Amino acid sequence: MAGASEALRRFWRRAVQTARLVIGVPDYDTYVAHMRAKHPERGVMSYEEFFDERMRARYRSGGGRCC
Structure with a gap:
């Protein structure tokens, strides 16, 4: 039963992360893990x-990525 519970937890974390990426909400936990590693x-x-930095980067006018 513990294995199924852990699998469900992992699935839920990935589903939340995917949903955040789809709607454009930055993932702070992933950022922290990346910075520390x-x-x-x-x-x-x-x-x-x-959050402020990600929103500025996303909605910056003029500069930034071309596409």
Whole structure:
């Protein structure tokens, strides 16, 4: 029964992550894990800083990606 419970938990986490990506909500937990694993020398933004930065990057006019 414990295995099924863990599988359901993993499924739910992935479903939530996928839904957030689809609607454009940034995933703070993934960001923190990435920063700690790949850039330990750099500080981690607070959730509020991260959210503001992601929204500015997403809705920036003029600059940014071409497509």
